[in-house]
Amino acid sequence: MRDGLKRLFILVFSSLLFTILFCSLVVADETVSAVFPAFNSTNIQAFQINGNAALSGSSLRLTPALGNQAGSAFWSQKIFLPSNRSFSAYFSFKISSSGGGGADGIVFVIQPQSNTAGSSGGGLGFEGINNSFGVEFDTYLNSAPTSDINANHIGIDGSSPNGKGNVTSLASRDVSTINSSWVLDDSAEYHAWIDYNGTNKSVEVRLNRYNNTRPAVSHLNYTINLGDVFPTDVYIGFSAATGGAWNNHDITSFYFNNEVINQGINLNTTSYLMAPFRLNIYSQFTNITANGWNRSEIYVNATDINNATLANQLISFSTTSGIISPGSATTNSTGGALNTLISSHNYAVATVRATAVGGAFADINVTFNHLSTIPEWSDIGLMAVLVMVISGYIVINKKVD
Ligand SMILES: [Ca+2]
Numbered sequence: 001m002r003d004g005l006k007r008l009f010i011l012v013f014s015s016l017l018f019t020i021l022f023c024s025l026v027v028a029d030e031t032v033s034a035v036f037p038a039f040n041s042t043n044i045q046a047f048q049i050n051g052n053a054a055l056s057g058s059s060l061r062l063t064p065a066l067g068n069q070a071g072s073a074f075w076s077q078k079i080f081l082p083s084n085r086s087f088s089a090y091f092s093f094k095i096s097s098s099g100g101g102g103a104d105g106i107v108f109v110i111q112p113q114s115n116t117a118g119s120s121g122g123g124l125g126f127e128g129i130n131n132s133f134g135v136e137f138d139t140y141l142n143s144a145p146t147s148d149i150n151a152n153h154i155g156i157d158g159s160s161p162n163g164k165g166n167v168t169s170l171a172s173r174d175v176s177t178i179n180s181s182w183v184l185d186d187s188a189e190y191h192a193w194i195d196y197n198g199t200n201k202s203v204e205v206r207l208n209r210y211n212n213t214r215p216a217v218s219h220l221n222y223t224i225n226l227g228d229v230f231p232t233d234v235y236i237g238f239s240a241a242t243g244g245a246w247n248n249h250d251i252t253s254f255y256f257n258n259e260v261i262n263q264g265i266n267l268n269t270t271s272y273l274m275a276p277f278r279l280n281i282y283s284q285f286t287n288i289t290a291n292g293w294n295r296s297e298i299y300v301n302a303t304d305i306n307n308a309t310l311a312n313q314l315i316s317f318s319t320t321s322g323i324i325s326p327g328s329a330t331t332n333s334t335g336g337a338l339n340t341l342i343s344s345h346n347y348a349v350a351t352v353r354a355t356a357v358g359g360a361f362a363d364i365n366v367t368f369n370h371l372s373t374i375p376e377w378s379d380i381g382l383m384a385v386l387v388m389v390i391s392g393y394i395v396i397n398k399k400v401d
């Protein structure tokens with residue numbers, strides 16, 4: 001009997017212990033805009049690859065180690081940053097095979113202009129892009145007007161309101177002051193975190209060599225209102241360049257979210273799922289309601305990079321005029337979500353936007369030209385005001401007479 005109790009106690013205790021251990025190992029899933037643990041011929045389709053950039057093994061090689069190269073890779077379509085431009089990015093990179101002393105470096109870029117931007121040399125493929133923001137990992141000392149602090153620094157580059165991208169950094173830091181043994185082009189894999197909190201307007205940059213543990217304290221920070229630099233819909237990506245000296249510039253992994261993540265992207269505590277890559281939107285006029293309003297159906301389809309449909313995705317809707325109801329819908333087993341837009345015939349056109357978690361979006365213009373014979377409430381109101389004004393005028397004039 002006593003042995004039986006002991007066995008029961010051991011059984012309960014060990015299963016409890018197992019549960020505690022197991023739960024502590026399980027990491028939460030979080031859905032973010034971009035998840036690239038490595039690159040391959042399938043997932044690289046998410047990017048528009050420009051200039052000398054290409055897939056190389058499991059890396060996105062922005063430039064090969066040759067002179068006068070320029071390469072960039074931008075998300076093939078724009079992403080929506082809904083919260084004052086807030087975002088969190090994490091990526092790893094390798095700068096190797098130095099020639100002529102090594103040059104020029106890599107820039108993480110956010111810009112609204114084009115997914116084909118890029119140029120060579122000290123401009124790092126970033127200089128000259130309108131309304132752009134960049135974080136540079138610079139391995140070549142350029143003199144004035146760029147005025148680099150040395151040939152081994154990180155920098156925050158933002159164009160002033162509506163200005164062009166400029167590699168004369170707003171703030172920079174010598175990498176050897178983070179760790180005296182760190183040299184950006186030493187062929188090691190470096191890990192970088194860039195977080196922008198649009199509420200307090202703070203950009204924070206962190207760097208680590210060899211492992212993906214995010215440092216608690218940022219290595220470079222700067223206060224900037226990115227709302228003055230670029231609009232809400234942007235291309236995200238990387239550029240790199242070489243000149244008379246060169247390196248391979250490789251991105252080895254990339255994670256991005258269109259909202260800031262408290263404590264940043266952390267692969268040690270969280271497993272990340274990639275949000276829908278693309279939304280397709282369609283509209284169809286349905287009928288005129290009893291109140292004389294145009295009614296249209298809005299249909300959205302969510303897909304991944306390979307155009308496979310995605311079920312159970314939350315899609316948010318907004319419109320520049322009329323009423324879209326409900327404000328959100330979830331995709332069904334075929335990746336589709338249906339919504340209804342109603343609008344007065346007074347509105348010539350409404351732009352409806354569907355947005356997925358992660359910032360993939362699609363817009364469509366819906367024209368309301370199905371006129372109703374029933375007067376609008378606003379028309380009735382206007383007529384009532386006119387009648388009051390005219391009768392008031394008559395009354396006043398009569399008194400004067
Ligand atoms: Ca430089």
Ligand SMILES: [Ca+2]
Nearest residue numbers: 138148155167
């Ligand atoms: Ca620089």
